[in-house]
Amino acid sequence: MLLRPARTLAAATMLLGLPALANETVRISGWGGSEVAIVNGLLTDVLAEKLAKEGITVKYEPVDGEFSQFIINGLSAGTAPDLFYVDIFWARSVFSAGQALPVTQDVSGFAANLVEAFTYEGKLYAIPKDFNTLAVHFNKDIFDDAGVAYPSDGDTWKTLQEKLVAVHEALPEVDGLCLVPEYARFGAFALSTGWTPFDSRGRTMLDQRFRRAFEFYTGLVKSGAAVLAADAGQSWAGGCLASERAAIAIEGAWIISALRDSAPNMNLGTVRMPKDLESGKRGNIVFTVGWTVNAASKVSKAAAKVAELLTSKEAQQWVLEQGLALPSRTGLADNSWLRGGRPEQMTSRVILEGLSDDHVMPYFFGKVGGSWMQPINAALNSVILGETDADTALASAQSALDRMLAN
């Protein structure tokens, strides 16, 4: 009801001849969760005037559930929205099918590695809207009660593990970390050794460096530093942190909105990923999402304009200050908001620093896509569960990867 006068006003200003374009409706879509508040806030608070001036009405349709499925169905049936999210994880399948329009605007303000991630055959197909990296989030109260020093930026794998073991010894009901047998978290450790997912010939070699990270990660449970998330009755590490079952969680900034719902008063600290003792370096994975214009859109120009506005400096500044996501524009990296002391400010700062870790790779695996991770995930799972030893698991993962990449 409140919006109606605003809309009438917008219509009235348009009648006065201000807009350059005729009124066009652009359908945009992204996934739900904490994103709804971000996009809706941008459209109704930050960008409302500008959109009215351009004569664009935006119809925002958040989709909960399987977004990639929704968009791929929609694209093949011709019912997809004009502008939609693409996750770097599956973006390639949309780009290679010619279902996205190349970006024409100037993208010099955006972080180069994010732009690179959405570039396919020399053309940029999506404007990165935000990104996430992994960090160590910890519950200060647990460390206080256990009398153990907080995790710090200077931690190595070993010192972090020692702290977690000490916490578990002091407080038996608390585990150090909830572990998920997934490359999406383990990858940061593997990368910090200097290992790369693909060598110069495009092959994946699970070499000694990978093995070192693999043994450390799978050994966390045995050493008493960690427990499998599923064994703690949770589906992800953030659930364990929220329920105070685990002292730390290795996750991205998305954990902030989850904690707002399930542990709003947690005394939270965030530090960077631990370093590999041998290489002395840090690794990290970059998760990023962009806005893509549907190639079949009838209002592609207006859709591109909406994408431009949604990723403008003003919009990203607002998103950043809500503590909801990290901006993809490098200009905002030294924003004064990031220097504040509130948990979301601190977390955002650390996540942003993660982008400049020593070995950072996007969460993206070339043309094989997400199935590339499956042999590694299976190996992690079977070793953590004690079904096989590292030798057998890695050998079978290596041969599965060889078969996959040979084609």
Next chain:
Amino acid sequence: MMARKTAADARPSRRPLPAGALRRRQLALSTWLYLALLAVATIMTGTFVLAFMASLKVDPLERPFRVYFDQLNPAAWIAAARLGQEGAGDALWGGLSPGAEVDFSVTYGAPAGTEIVEPKAEIPRRRPGSGIAAALMRHYAADYASIALKSSSSAMMQVRAEKGGLQAWQTRTFVYEITYRTDGQDQPWIERTPLNLTAPPSQTLVESPISPSRSERRGRLLSWDNITPGVLGLIFNNYRRVINETADLETGKSLFGSWLVNSFAIAAGRLVLTLVVASLGGYALARLKFSGSRFIFAALLFSMTIPAQVTFVSNYLIFRDLSLLNTPWSVIVVFVASANVLLMKQFFEGFPKEIEEAAIMDGASRFQVFWKIVLPNAKPALLVNAILAFQGAWNDFFWPLVLITSPPEALTVQVGLLSLRRSFGGAQGDWGLVLAGAFISIVPVLILFVLFQRHIVSNELTRGIT
């Protein structure tokens, strides 16, 4: 007489059991049967009851599962009603509105010798982290309410010690008053009044009108999501959230309402279509002799073996070309079960041919026979078909999921429930919302069954007897 004699002669070796033994055997048999039925019923309703209980909880996944909590505790209901009344003059749904003066008392206890300090009380600015709630939240109690300690008093209590025997504990009761500040310009009604109490872990909360929603910071902080819930607001908090937090971002109207309407429209549409097609088709196959009728019947039977997933791509493309995607029509017409036609055919075949022939002798046309004679007598079969069709359409998940994807208000309730699974980092859902939504969604089918269950089991025979 003859029959009885023959039966007795046929089994000469079996002597009738003594009356007592026979009776015991019958009793044992019926006891086993009764127990088996009871077990089945308990398993069926037990999960149902547990799920319903979980749908009322703040955390439905809590372990261990408690069966006694505030939402089922009459003392908490009374307290919630009082708090709602004091907060907004609404004992049912509560809230906080101008003029509110809420007294909230908490009692902390500690072993003798440990000092009980006054907890730090705060009305936090609690912001939903996800979903539509986060986008729609406009007013925070923190901006309008102030909290102050009104009085405190000390007492002693006996506590059962860990090693057995009684132990004397001291207790202190703190009464807080929460008031609505009147200095601001606008004075909105606020749905929830959260409260945080921070106290050293050495003292324990022993009494409060309603239990804290969660204990955080390893026992240092007790947090209430809403201290002015009202009795229904306390019990049906998740249900209220389902309605309020699935709102259209532009109009603020509840999406759940439109999902229910859509589901109802689709189920009703499919019911009508099924009845028309199944009765006409069934009658034609049962009575009309035309070339190819056997082939059609065989095709019908064969089509029952094809799962919907096999044809969904082609069906989807057809609907796209007809521009029926994202309309209820696509889901209504996509699926008329051949099983319904078969059911009607079987019924019509059992219908006495002589009556129809008599009608034809009287000059009725084929359609008149069908419409005036056969159909009015086919009510039981039609009802069974109608109920099956309605229930099938209401519970259908696959077709609405595939055919209706946007806008959000066009979904059906079963697909809409999916959107209540908020996710962070790929996991974790708001199960309170999902369970509450699922329970609301079964209400129409439940009503339908209660109203028509007599017809489902009745037929001409039983009707003649009763």
